[in-house]
Amino acid sequence: DVKVTQSSRYLVKRTGEKVFLECVQDMDHENMFWYRQDPGLGLRLIYFSYDVKMKEKGDIPEGYSVSREKKERFSLILESASTNQTSMYLCASSLGAGIQGQYFGPGTRLTVT
């Protein structure tokens, strides 16, 4: 089975802190994604990566950056956390070419105070 893990289930940070969210997948998937999920807004794509060191902006990249140095790991970085970045963050991976669909991690509930 595909396994996608995220470094933390719950995280509390202060405004202005630099925050790292880590995601690791164990199935050699090419594609990896970061979403945030907010009540009433659904899932929104922040960034995605289709290969090592490659990244593309999603629908809401402002205030975020990403890093993919190794195929299995995709990191989301909040350079200077703000209260409006309090959210559930979900990481996903896929094999590519839509063969198997996307597989999700358990999510990180981030609270910025």
Add this chain to the structure above:
Amino acid sequence: KQEVTQIPAALSVPEGENLVLNCSFTDSAIYNLQWFRQDPGKGLTSLLLIQSSQREQTSGRLNASLDKSSGRSTLYIAASQPGDSATYLCAVRRMNRDDKIIFGKGTRLHILP
């Protein structure tokens, strides 16, 4: 622009009933459609993936159908159980090279014991 709609937003049914969840999408040029389940505060679990060339997929008590020409998919749950209570989301992958998917906002299902 592809839009995915799920109606109703919430649904309560007595245990044991068969039920249908609906998903519609505006652009029929899709690569596949995926149904997910999400428990409160958790990540997404993939239930069924239907490729554009398929009409339906089944897994246990779940059956998903796809009518690409009319832009509709349904998720049929037979003999509902309290453990089926969750939010169900559908997502479509567009016919392009990237593997991004567009999510509906989900139907929150409550099975009454």
